[in-house]
Structure formats: C-alpha cells, structure tokens
C-alpha cells in the first residue's frame with residue numbers, strides 16, 4: 038500500500054510555535070497530510086496565523102486540507118457560528134415554521150459568506166478544501182423533543198425556489214419531491230463553492246456522512262461524484278458514534294466499498310476517516326486497528342479524526358486517547 042495518503046485532523050492550537058512541535062510529530066510518524074480546521078473565529082481573528090501554520094505544514098512536506106469547521110452550523114465540528122447569530126433571517130426554518138440555529142444553503146447572504154470563506158481558506162495556501170459533513174439542521178442531535186418527522190428547510194428562499202422548480206407551493210410534509218429538492222439544493226451549493234475553490238487554485242474533497250437521509254446531502258452519492266469540480270469523495274464511518282453496536286471492520290468495509298465503487302466509476306480519489314474520538318472501553322485500540330486496516334485495503338487516503346485521540350477536547354476525548362492514536366499510527370504503512 039505504498040501510495041496511500043495518511044493524515045489527521047488538527048485543531049485547537051493557534052500558536053504556530055506550539056503547532057510546529059505537533060507537525061514535527063506528524064511528520065516523524067510518517068503522515069503525508071494534515072487537515073487544519075478554519076472556523077468562523079479562525080477566519081476573523083487568526084487568518085495570518087493560520088497561513089503561518091499552513092506554511093509550517095508544507096515545510097514538513099504535509100499536504101494541507103482546510104475545512105469550514107462548524108461554519109454556518111451546517112458543517113461538522115466543535116465550533117459555533119457567529120454568522121447565524123448575526124443573521125437570524127438567514128436561518129433554516131423547520132416545516133413547523135420555527136427558525137433553527139443553522140444557516141440555509143439557499144440563503145443568498147449565507148452563500149455570499151461562504152464564497153468569502155472559500156476565498157480566504159484557499160488563500161491560506163490550502164491544497165484541498167474539505168467540505169465536511171454538510172447537513173440540513175437536525176433538531177434531534179440536540180436532545181430536542183420535536184416529532185420525528187420535522188425537517189428543514191422551508192424558509193422563503195427555499196419555498197420560492199421550490200415554486201419556481203415545480204410550479205406548486207412547497208408541502209409541509211417531506212414528500213419524495215421535497216427530499217429531492219433538499220438534496221439538489223445542497224448539491225447546487227457545493228457546486229458553486231467547489232467551482233470557486235478550483236478558480237482559487239485548490240482541490241475539493243467532500244465528506245458525506247454514512248447515512249441514506251436527505252438531511253445529509255445526496256442519498257445517492259453518485260449524484261455528487263459526477264460533479265465537475267470534486268477531486269476526493271470521503272465518508273466517515275464512525276462506528277461508535279453513528280451506530281449502537283456495529284462491528285468496526287464491518288461498518289468501515291460496508292461504506293468503504295460503496296465509496297470506492299463510486300470513486301472508481303467517476304475517476305475520483307477515495308478517502309475514509311477513522312474514528313478517533315469518544316471511544317470507550319478496552320477494545321478501543323483494537324477497534325481502531327481493525328478499522329484502519331480495513332480502510333487501508335480500500336481507499337486512496339485514510340485520516341483520523343483527530344490527532345492524539347482528541348485528547349484535548351474533554352467532551353469528546355477517547356478514554357485512552359493516546360492508545361487510540363498510537364494504534365492508528367502503528368497500522369499505517
């Protein structure tokens with residue numbers, strides 16, 4: 038497996054001198070790539086700092102991915118969105134009419150905001166912009182007591198576009214047509230941002246969650262894979278986060294095979310993410326070893342979320358974070 042890219046996500050450290058000691062460790066461990074999170078806060082306050090950290094990564098021959106960490110509340114990550122706080126009218130609307138704390142993919146102000154983010158993220162010197170877990174807001178992730186069948190988004194922009202497209206008003210229940218509209222809205226958003234990314238000289242990776250819900254983008258991943266601007270299609274089969282009791286190797290293999298079938302068909306690179314957060318119990322290091330070996334057998338690129346088993350994020354840290362991290366590194370070629 039000599040040509041497989043191996044990497045990790047990196048976050049939370051904004052002092053370049055401290056970051057360099059971590060980047061040295063990654064490089065010494067044989068990693069080829071690092072993903073730097075670039076939240077709304079980073080963009081506002083740490084832009085030049087982040088450019089320095091990106092440059093320090095390149096100095097160590099690491100390819101650099103950059104992601105919109107929690108931007109607008111519609112991408113994955115432990116970061117809050119000031120855009121949402123400042124632009125309450127850009128928020129998604131539940132089918133019940135209630136506004137939620139995430140921006141709408143069809144909202145013109147949010148699209149302009151993400152165009153600006155894209156310009157700045159590419160401007161850091163990123164090799165790849167990593168569109169991580171784009172999703173419509175799911176109230177149930179936040180311990181909410183809404184009924185099961187609520188969905189987003191039914192804001193004025195979504196309703197207007199739906200009417201333009203189908204010449205009927207948008208239903209309040211999620212019909213197949215509504216699901217399709219939700220998928221296509223996200224694909225249209227990603228298409229615009231990925232085209233811009235290419236113009237800015239970077240590549241595009243999109244990480245889709247391992248589900249078959251229109252909450253999380255295209256139910257059929259090929260819909261995204263056929264886009265002209267995508268280079269890497271990724272998924273993150275986090276067995277202990279998204280399932281009750283999946284066997285790690287089986288779970289990674291199931292989605293990994295589905296992924297690789299599609300990337301082969303569309304001449305894209307495939308990428309699998311290994312869970313390195315929230316793992317409890319004695320089997321965690323062995324589970325990571327199994328998942329990593331499975332991923333290496335399938336994909337062109339394998340990453341862990343995140344470095345040191347998320348030791349520094351207490352809420353999601355693994356119980357034995359360094360054992361998880363070492364298990365991952367140990368399985369790499």
Ligand SMILES: [Zn+2]
Pocket residue numbers: 129130141142143144190191192193194195196
């Ligand atoms: Zn909307």
